Every structure is written in structure tokens, then in C-alpha cells.
Amino acid sequence: MAKQNKPKQVPDTGYEWDGIRELTNPPPRWWMISFHASWIFCIIYFVLYPAIPLVNDYTKGILGWTQIKEFKEAVAENDAIKAPYLKKVAEMDGQALMADAGMRNFADSSAKAIFGDSCAGCHGTGGEGAPGLFPNLSDDAWLFGGDFDTIVESITDGREGSMPAHIDTIDEAGINKLADFVIAAAQGKATPEGLAHFNASGCADCHGEDAAGGAINDLGSGAANLTDAIWRFGSSKEEVLRTIRYGVNEDPDEVPNTRIAIMPAFGEKLSPEAIKMLAVKVHQFGGGK
Known part of the structure; x- marks a missing residue:
């Protein structure tokens, strides 16, 4: 009679439930490689970058990297790219700025964030205004004029309408x-x-x-x-x-x-170039003259 090979017995932990034994097989090699690579990566990361909070500070890392530093570098890079265009904006009058398609597009796109920060809270993101509260900038009804220079003046100095009360003068x-x-x-x-x-x-x-x-x-x-x-x-x-x-x-x-009905002045809050670019955007909402 041929000899029967018994299956190799693997050591177990001694724990068995419903016929299932808990074995002591080692983890797969790929898993062990990944495990050791992960803790090595953590140590390298902790050495290079800010990582561990302390009582009054945190570990800085030998690279000295911070999100604020990265942000400032990105802003500086962006400012360097925009600088020659802003110089042109400063040198051009409204008529020339509106006539130059490239510069007009630059001004309009650059003014999107400025408008969102300074104007959209009252006039809406599309200049549609709010009935009964703030004027619509996308129609062609202008209380003080809709030409480029007048829009610049309105943004710079603000506007304050005036109408006398007639309750005591007219029955x-x-x-x-x-x-x-x-x-x-x-x-x-x-x-x-x-x-x-x-x-x-x-x-x-x-x-x-x-x-x-x-x-x-x-x-x-x-x-x-x-x-x-x-x-x-x-x-x-x-x-x-x-x-x-x-x-x-x-x-x-x-x-x-x-x-x-008061519009605040932005002459001391925004640069002349920013005001010019805002004027381009407002003019292009649809009602500029």
C-alpha cells in the first residue's frame, strides 16, 4: 500500500473557533516591505518638514517649508508675471485700455477677484444688484454717467445720492x-x-x-x-x-x-490700476457708454 503524505502542519496560536485555527504564518513579503517603507518614509518626512507639535512651538524640519512661505512665494511669482501688464494699465487711458483687446481681457479677468472682494457683496457677482437696496450695474441706467472716466470717478470717490423729503413741503x-x-x-x-x-x-x-x-x-x-x-x-x-x-x-x-443710498469711496483702499480694471469690468457688464 502506497504511503500517504500528510499535509504540513503550520504552528498555530492555540486559538480555535468553529473548527478554524488561528495560524502563525508570517505576513507576505510585499506587505513587510510596504510596512518598513512606510515608517522609513515617516522618519524622513519628520526630519524634512514641520511635523511634531510641541508645547509652544513645533518642529520646523530642515527644509524650513511652511504653507505660508509657499503661498507668499506663489503670490510673488504671480505679481512678477502681472507687473508689466499693470504698468501698461497705469500708462493707458480708459479709451486706449478699452480699445486694446488683450489689455481689456487682462483687466476684466484681473478685476474678477477685486470685484468679488469689494463690490459683489452689494452689487452681486454679476452686477445684477439687489432690488430696493443696491443698483443694477448690468443695465444702461446710470445716475451719474456710464462712460469709463465717470465709472472710475464713482469707484474712486464714491457716490451719495440726494433727494429732499417732501412730507413737509407738499400736502x-x-x-x-x-x-x-x-x-x-x-x-x-x-x-x-x-x-x-x-x-x-x-x-x-x-x-x-x-x-x-x-x-x-x-x-x-x-x-x-x-x-x-x-x-x-x-x-x-x-x-x-x-x-x-x-x-x-x-x-x-x-x-x-x-x-x-450711499456708495463708499475706494480711492484709499484700491490702487489706481485696480480701480481702472474694475471700471473695465463694470463697463463690460452691459451698460457702459
Whole structure:
């Protein structure tokens, strides 16, 4: 009878459960190589880079690398690349900057972050504004002018609209007639009688005899165009009445319900080059003149 070979017995830990023994086979060679490579890598990393927190400090590593240092180096590299373009922006006037396709694209793309940091909080990421709060920069309604130089002036020095409160100078019936005229004018349905009352009330001094706005009539007042159906504070009669009664940017202590419409100046916060590039972006939102 042939001799039968018994399977090789592998030592075990002595633990068995449901017929399954826990063996003491060594791990595979590839696993051991990976294990030793990992702790060697950790030691090298700890020597080269910041790694171990201490009580008041941390190990710096012999390379002296930090995220802040890497960030500053990247910023410096980016600034070096942009420097010649910014020099051109500083040397070019608005007309030349807008006419040069390459520089216009550089200004527009560079202004994206500036606009996001300084302007989007009020005017929205696309310049769409917020009804009743902040003007829309993507339409063609400009209180102070939409040409490049005027946009630069608005960004640099800020703007503060002004409209007197009429609650103490015009009776309630007269204010209601004015509100009706304003709403009708925006719809293209203004009557001669309404326009006559509008002019007699002194509104034409700012808004023009045709109610088409100060900037359009070159009055320089920044008064809104009342005929274009673009509303700064809302188109309902209630909102129109509030604006007429309490005005814009009156002293809140004296006229508590006055509208507040103030754009801050950025001349001391942004460089002239940044303001020029912002002006390009605002001009290109769609309404630049």
C-alpha cells in the first residue's frame, strides 16, 4: 500500500473557533516591505518638514517649508508675471485700455477677484444688484454717467445720492398726484396734467422737465430717470410714496424713514490700476457708454 503524505502542519496560536485555527504564518513579503517603507518614509518626512507639535512651538524640519512661505512665494511669482501688464494699465487711458483687446481681457479677468472682494457683496457677482437696496450695474441706467472716466470717478470717490423729503413741503394730495405721475411715466402713460404738477412741485429741477433724469439731461444731479421703468427702490405706489415723502439720504434723526443710498469711496483702499480694471469690468457688464 502506497504511503500517504500528510499535509504540513503550520504552528498555530492555540486559538480555535468553529473548527478554524488561528495560524502563525508570517505576513507576505510585499506587505513587510510596504510596512518598513512606510515608517522609513515617516522618519524622513519628520526630519524634512514641520511635523511634531510641541508645547509652544513645533518642529520646523530642515527644509524650513511652511504653507505660508509657499503661498507668499506663489503670490510673488504671480505679481512678477502681472507687473508689466499693470504698468501698461497705469500708462493707458480708459479709451486706449478699452480699445486694446488683450489689455481689456487682462483687466476684466484681473478685476474678477477685486470685484468679488469689494463690490459683489452689494452689487452681486454679476452686477445684477439687489432690488430696493443696491443698483443694477448690468443695465444702461446710470445716475451719474456710464462712460469709463465717470465709472472710475464713482469707484474712486464714491457716490451719495440726494433727494429732499417732501412730507413737509407738499400736502398729501399733491404727494399722491406725484406718485401717480411717476408710476404712469414709467409705463409711458404720463398725462400733461401730471407733468405740469410734477414741474410745478419743483421736481424738474433735478429730474428734468421731461422727468428723464439728471444724468441724461446733463444736469449733473444724479437724479433718476423716471421714464425708463427701472426702479431703484421699488415700483409699488407704497414704495414711491415713501421715497417722495421721506427723500433719500436725509438726516435719519430728523427723517427716520428716509432712504439710504450711499456708495463708499475706494480711492484709499484700491490702487489706481485696480480701480481702472474694475471700471473695465463694470463697463463690460452691459451698460457702459
